[in-house]
Amino acid sequence: MKENVLASETQTGAPAFGRGRSWAQVMERYGILVVFMLLVAASALLSPVFLRPANILNVLRQISITGVIALGMTFVILTAGIDLSVGSVVALVTVLAASFQRLGLVPVLLLGLAVGSAMGLINGVGIAMGRISPLIMTLAMMYMGRGLAFMYSGGLPIYGIRPAFIQFGNGFTVGIPNSVLYFVVLLILSIAVLRFTAFGRFVLAVGSNEEAARLAGVRVSRVKVQVYVLSGLFSGFAGLVYAGQLGIGVALAGLGYELSAIAAVVIGGTSLFGGQGSVFGTFLGAAIVGVTNNLLNLMGIDPLVQDFMKGLIILAAVLINRRRT
Amino acid sequence: MALIAVGPIAHARSFLFRAGAFVALALLLVVASLISPTFATPTNLLNVLRQMAITGVIGIGMTMVILTGGIDLSVGSIVALVSVLVAGFQGHGTVVVVFLGLLSATVVGAINGAGVVIGRLQPFIMTLGMMTVTRGLAFMYSGGKPMEILLPGLDAVGSRAILSIPIPGLVFAVLLVLGGWLLTAVPFGRYLYAIGSHEEAARLSGVKVGMQLLAVYTLCGLLSGVAGVLFAAQQSVGMALAGTGYELNAIAAVVLGGTSLFGGEGSVWGTAAGAAIIAILGNIMNLSGINPFTQDFLKGIIIVFAVVLQRSFSR
Numbered sequence: 001m002k003e004n005v006l007a008s009e010t011q012t013g014a015p016a017f018g019r020g021r022s023w024a025q026v027m028e029r030y031g032i033l034v035v036f037m038l039l040v041a042a043s044a045l046l047s048p049v050f051l052r053p054a055n056i057l058n059v060l061r062q063i064s065i066t067g068v069i070a071l072g073m074t075f076v077i078l079t080a081g082i083d084l085s086v087g088s089v090v091a092l093v094t095v096l097a098a099s100f101q102r103l104g105l106v107p108v109l110l111l112g113l114a115v116g117s118a119m120g121l122i123n124g125v126g127i128a129m130g131r132i133s134p135l136i137m138t139l140a141m142m143y144m145g146r147g148l149a150f151m152y153s154g155g156l157p158i159y160g161i162r163p164a165f166i167q168f169g170n171g172f173t174v175g176i177p178n179s180v181l182y183f184v185v186l187l188i189l190s191i192a193v194l195r196f197t198a199f200g201r202f203v204l205a206v207g208s209n210e211e212a213a214r215l216a217g218v219r220v221s222r223v224k225v226q227v228y229v230l231s232g233l234f235s236g237f238a239g240l241v242y243a244g245q246l247g248i249g250v251a252l253a254g255l256g257y258e259l260s261a262i263a264a265v266v267i268g269g270t271s272l273f274g275g276q277g278s279v280f281g282t283f284l285g286a287a288i289v290g291v292t293n294n295l296l297n298l299m300g301i302d303p304l305v306q307d308f309m310k311g312l313i314i315l316a317a318v319l320i321n322r323r324r325t
Numbered sequence: 326m327a328l329i330a331v332g333p334i335a336h337a338r339s340f341l342f343r344a345g346a347f348v349a350l351a352l353l354l355v356v357a358s359l360i361s362p363t364f365a366t367p368t369n370l371l372n373v374l375r376q377m378a379i380t381g382v383i384g385i386g387m388t389m390v391i392l393t394g395g396i397d398l399s400v401g402s403i404v405a406l407v408s409v410l411v412a413g414f415q416g417h418g419t420v421v422v423v424f425l426g427l428l429s430a431t432v433v434g435a436i437n438g439a440g441v442v443i444g445r446l447q448p449f450i451m452t453l454g455m456m457t458v459t460r461g462l463a464f465m466y467s468g469g470k471p472m473e474i475l476l477p478g479l480d481a482v483g484s485r486a487i488l489s490i491p492i493p494g495l496v497f498a499v500l501l502v503l504g505g506w507l508l509t510a511v512p513f514g515r516y517l518y519a520i521g522s523h524e525e526a527a528r529l530s531g532v533k534v535g536m537q538l539l540a541v542y543t544l545c546g547l548l549s550g551v552a553g554v555l556f557a558a559q560q561s562v563g564m565a566l567a568g569t570g571y572e573l574n575a576i577a578a579v580v581l582g583g584t585s586l587f588g589g590e591g592s593v594w595g596t597a598a599g600a601a602i603i604a605i606l607g608n609i610m611n612l613s614g615i616n617p618f619t620q621d622f623l624k625g626i627i628i629v630f631a632v633v634l635q636r637s638f639s640r
Binding site for chain 2: 084126130132133135136137139140141142143144145146147148150151154155259262263266267271272304305306307308309310311312314315318319
């Protein structure tokens with residue numbers, strides 16, 4: 001530990017300033033983790049129930065759906081893009097999943113993933129080939145996806161989701177909610193993809209400097225299409241899980257999920273200008289929001305006051321974590 | 326290659342950027358008049374103007390913020406807060422509540438600016454936080470219930486017309502001209518372009534970047550406050566759910582108008598065209614009796630079409 005501190009100080013060539021200096025360095029690298037730990041410690045002190053396994057699983061279950069979406073969103077934002085259509089993908093997928101139950105579990109899952117990927121593909125093609133700004137392209141897809149969901153469902157909830165599907169979305173495996181398992185598996189996969197695959201490096205390269213990436217031989221358009229397909233795929237999966245939890249398909253599902261997901265990514269330290277950030281940061285970002293919600297509920301804070309407090313806590317979290325430049 | 330220098334080339338380029346949105350708007354006007362005989366009547370066009378006033382006024386402030394490479398997500402929540410404050414303090418008369426509404430909006434804007442400048446937070450996250458905080462305040466103040474507004478003076482602002490132009494439309498037009506003037510003829514406006522093109526270069530050239538950013542977020546808050554007053558005047562209700570999603574409408578108008586989200590390029594005139602495109606789309610679909618469910622879908626397709634059109638004219 002001590003050698004580490006010394007080593008990094010020699011690296012930066014700065015004289016040893018003792019604790020203050022190393023604290024700044026720790027914060028710069030692990031800031032969001034420190035903020036998360038502080039929040040967890042505060043929650044544990046404020047509410048005796050907080051650290052119980054049942055409650056922790058509850059928090060994880062609450063963040064799992066927007067969390068899965070945020071994982072895909074991280075890849076998009078790392079390329080300096082954005083995807084506003086994720087909530088509409090969720091809506092369309094819940095509606096389709098509910099109405100095609102007769103096909104059986106696996107075909108419905110495949111259908112949902114295919115629809116999500118297809119919407120992502122259209123986004124990616126519009127952005128990479130059509131050179132439309134990501135915000136506008138995915139905003140348009142947000143309208144189109146939700147419009148389709150409304151047209152298909154006639155604005156009414158679609159019932160008839162079967163037990164096997166509810167088990168898929170809302171069941172437990174060895175005492176852990178399925179949605180949490182999916183989230184954790186996808187989290188680990190995403191971390192591995194970003195860190196250890198060529199695709200992951202390309203994503204960072206495109207976001208850091210698109211022109212340099214192109215000159216270095218990265219097929220920028222292809223990478224861009226891939227990240228939007230990935231985001232669509234993850235959102236489609238989130239929609240399937242959500243349909244299993246709700247037990248109905250409804251065109252209003254997933255409203256505002258885009259901002260929740262983007263908030264998790266940005267609180268997690270990923271730059272909206274691309275090239276910098278991490279998937280684990282996104283997990284911490286989602287967890288910070290989830291723990292905050294949970295704490296406000298456990299403390300019995302009036303729901304009318306919760307929004308206000310939540311905003312303040314999020315701002316405090318990012319203020320503590322802000323990058324020193 | 327957006328440079329701070331406003332040479333003839335840069336000028337021509339930014340003109341073309343604007344022209345794209347206007348060509349798209351002109352085409353849309355022609356198509357709309359062909360589709361519906363009612364569209365091109367003065368009554369209907371003034372109706373469109375009334376409908377786009379709120380998005381337009383917010384869009385002016387949003388354009389300025391986006392020109393610096395920033396963003397403001399709190400605008401819709403400011404509309405909500407102003408509407409409930411106007412309702413809650415209506416006993417003091419129109420002038421007092423309007424002043425109070427604008428003041429509170431300005432304070433929220435200034436806090437956004439302080440967070441970005443002093444707190445050095447990313448504008449996206451600072452204004453996202455304030456979006457939650459401000460709507461939270463509106464919920465706390467109103468108790469979550471809609472509050473009726475019975476102020477004849479304010480009602481007149483929402484429903485009357487001067488020279489047959491609805492007052493909200495007039496307010497928008499005046500602010501648009503002021504905004505255009507501010508961006509082109511006043512150092513403050515030029516600084517915004519400079520900051521958005523290259524913040525460090527602007528700083529080294531002696532622009533007080535922090536002051537300008539603080540000012541631009543404050544101004545955006547104030548303009549959102551104006552939109553909040555217009556909302557209260559038109560709807561005669563204050564509610565914590567007012568203005569939900571206005572931030573995306575305003576940002577869409579700005580980007581449709583050819584302003585770059587990375588800052589440094591764009592104009593309020595383009596934003597006005599963008600806001601008009603969105604308002605006309607909604608209007609023409611209503612006039613043609615298109616199912617509201619289908620409207621969202623078509624709106625998405627047409628927005629993509631408008632942007633592609635705009636691009637092909639600006640290259």
